[in-house]
Amino acid sequence: MTNTPLSVVLVSGGLDSMVSAALAREAGHRLLALSIDYNQRHVVELAAARRIAQALGAERHVVLPLDLSAFGGSALTDASIAVPKDGVEEDVIPVTYVPARNTIFLSLALGWAEAAGARDLWIGVNALDYSGYPDCRPEFIAGFEGLAELATRAGVEGSRFRIHAPLQHMTKADIAREAHRLGIDAGMSWSCYDPVGELHCGKCDSCRLRARGFVEAGLPDPTRYAEQPDTGR
Amino acid sequence: MTNTPLSVVLVSGGLDSMVSAALAREAGHRLLALSIDYNQRHVVELAAARRIAQALGAERHVVLPLDLSAFGGSALTDASIAVPKDGVEEDVIPVTYVPARNTIFLSLALGWAEAAGARDLWIGVNALDYSGYPDCRPEFIAGFEGLAELATRAGVEGSRFRIHAPLQHMTKADIAREAHRLGIDAGMSWSCYDPVGELHCGKCDSCRLRARGFVEAGLPDPTRYAEQPDTGR
Numbered sequence: 013m014t015n016t017p018l019s020v021v022l023v024s025g026g027l028d029s030m031v032s033a034a035l036a037r038e039a040g041h042r043l044l045a046l047s048i049d050y051n052q053r054h055v056v057e058l059a060a061a062r063r064i065a066q067a068l069g070a071e072r073h074v075v076l077p078l079d080l081s082a083f084g085g086s087a088l089t090d091a092s093i094a095v096p097k098d099g100v101e102e103d104v105i106p107v108t109y110v111p112a113r114n115t116i117f118l119s120l121a122l123g124w125a126e127a128a129g130a131r132d133l134w135i136g137v138n139a140l141d142y143s144g145y146p147d148c149r150p151e152f153i154a155g156f157e158g159l160a161e162l163a164t165r166a167g168v169e170g171s172r173f174r175i176h177a178p179l180q181h182m183t184k185a186d187i188a189r190e191a192h193r194l195g196i197d198a199g200m201s202w203s204c205y206d207p208v209g210e211l212h213c214g215k216c217d218s219c220r221l222r223a224r225g226f227v228e229a230g231l232p233d234p235t236r237y238a239e240q241p242d243t244g245r
Numbered sequence: 246m247t248n249t250p251l252s253v254v255l256v257s258g259g260l261d262s263m264v265s266a267a268l269a270r271e272a273g274h275r276l277l278a279l280s281i282d283y284n285q286r287h288v289v290e291l292a293a294a295r296r297i298a299q300a301l302g303a304e305r306h307v308v309l310p311l312d313l314s315a316f317g318g319s320a321l322t323d324a325s326i327a328v329p330k331d332g333v334e335e336d337v338i339p340v341t342y343v344p345a346r347n348t349i350f351l352s353l354a355l356g357w358a359e360a361a362g363a364r365d366l367w368i369g370v371n372a373l374d375y376s377g378y379p380d381c382r383p384e385f386i387a388g389f390e391g392l393a394e395l396a397t398r399a400g401v402e403g404s405r406f407r408i409h410a411p412l413q414h415m416t417k418a419d420i421a422r423e424a425h426r427l428g429i430d431a432g433m434s435w436s437c438y439d440p441v442g443e444l445h446c447g448k449c450d451s452c453r454l455r456a457r458g459f460v461e462a463g464l465p466d467p468t469r470y471a472e473q474p475d476t477g478r
Contacts, residue, residue, distance in 0.1 A: 074315050074316075076311070076312065076315055077310065077311075077312070078309070078310075078311050079309065079310070080356065082307050082309055082357075083307075083356050083357040083360040083361070084360050085356075085359065085360025085361070086360070109398055110356070111355070111356040111357075111358075111359035111360045111397065111398070112352055112353075112355040112356035112359055112393075112396055112397055113356070114396070115352040115355060115356070115392065115393075115396040116349070116352040116353060116356055119345055119348040119349040119352040120345075120349060122344070122345040122348060123313065123316050123318075123343070123344045123345035123346070123348070123349055124315075124316040124344075125344075126318065126344035126345055127316040127317050127318025127319070127344045128316070128318070146395070146396060146397055146398055146400060146401040147395075147396045147397070149395070151395050152392075152395040152396055155391065155392045155395045155396075156392060156396075158388065159348065159385075159388045159389060159392050160348075162379070162380075162382070162384050162385040162388045163345055163347070163348045163379060163380045163385055163388075163389075164344065164345060164379055164380070165342055165344070165379055167379060168379040
């Protein structure tokens with residue numbers, strides 16, 4: 013087992029990072045799963061992260077508390093900003109954007125990777141996020157990979173860190189298909205930004221994109237919604 | 246006051262970040278002070294950070310808990326790794342290096358800066374750290390500044406973040422002189438990695454470098470050491 017590569021996989025509890033982590037496992041990597049409890053209003057996703065880390069056989073799962081609500085600035089961490097429910101806007105960075113979130117999460121993953129001797133980091137950013145969130149763009153991922161070399165002892169000593177973002181150019185339909193192909197239960201994952209008890213709300217951007225993905229993939233949607241999302245465009 | 250620039254200053258409680266933050270204030274910036282409670286063994290430095298933030302008139306001081314001991318890999322966060330006491334080694338990355346620490350801290354500062362509308366970040370890395378810690382090197386700071394543009398909404402919308410590391414090319418003696426010139430009490434700051442109650446140990450790298458700085462600057466050292474450091478080279 014000693015030659016099996018070790019990866020730190022960011023697992024939010026959502027569908028995307030579940031598929032990203034499953035691809036790391038399919039590539040033959042041993043998994044260290046990292047989730048951040050950032051006081052997100054959809055904290056129920058952390059229960060999903062635990063289910064996923066266990067189902068994928070992660071060697072360790074760290075759920076790291078990090079209260080980003082101290083900074084505010086996002087509907088996901090600031091209770092005074094409402095989660096939009098009127099449909100996905102195009103060409104606008106949504107208020108659900110959390111300032112510098114992926115930079116923070118990748119930095120933490122990098123810290124664990126370096127301490128544990130892992131050189132591979134996996135993050136589930138995808139083409140749909142890319143349209144709205146700056147830190148889901150391929151140039152950001154490439155930029156972080158370059159920084160990792162400058163930032164670490166391992167980098168100085170000649171190691172390279174690889175930041176894998178295998179869903180980068182996939183649509184939600186591609187991702188739903190990928191989950192199906194990998195034989196993992198998409199129902200384990202959680203996408204909703206504004207849960208109604210144990211149910212996905214069905215109205216936030218994240219629910220709409222999730223539901224549309226299953227429809228476009230021609231696959232059954234295992235999600236339990238409080239209100240059935242409108243999957244037309 | 247509305248045109249006064251707003252800065253996020255990383256304040257560890259140490260002498261370097263105290264001087265860096267004081268330079269931000271001297272430059273006419275309003276200060277948001279950020280300290281990270283990363284379960285460091287020298288947690289007494291956070292009390293120093295509170296004194297410093299208050300003395301510099303920071304508008305807000307956030308002490309963010311972030312338990313990096315979950316990852317281990319450093320003498321500063323892993324109780325099973327001893328803090329070296331035998332003198333400062335040259336050309337070696339010390340075991341007190343915390344994997345990716347400055348990447349993590351700058352990412353958090355960036356998140357707060359973006360949420361608060363600040364565009365300036367200040368960090369107290371210096372030439373002495375540079376000789377040992379990869380994430381204190383000028384190329385790392387420049388790399389992070391480039392990444393900040395790719396990582397944020399503000400960057401996408403055309404704003405630039407500036408990462409100030411004004412001590413980068415200073416020695417500890419320069420920094421001690423700078424504290425003196427700025428009229429701030431160096432005795433407020435805390436450097437020791439392995440405190441003996443309320444006293445600096447006088448034997449860890451950080452105590453040795455601090456003590457040597459005051460000697461070389463020809464200034465009185467306000468620090469209370471458990472054992473007087475050897476300040477010869």
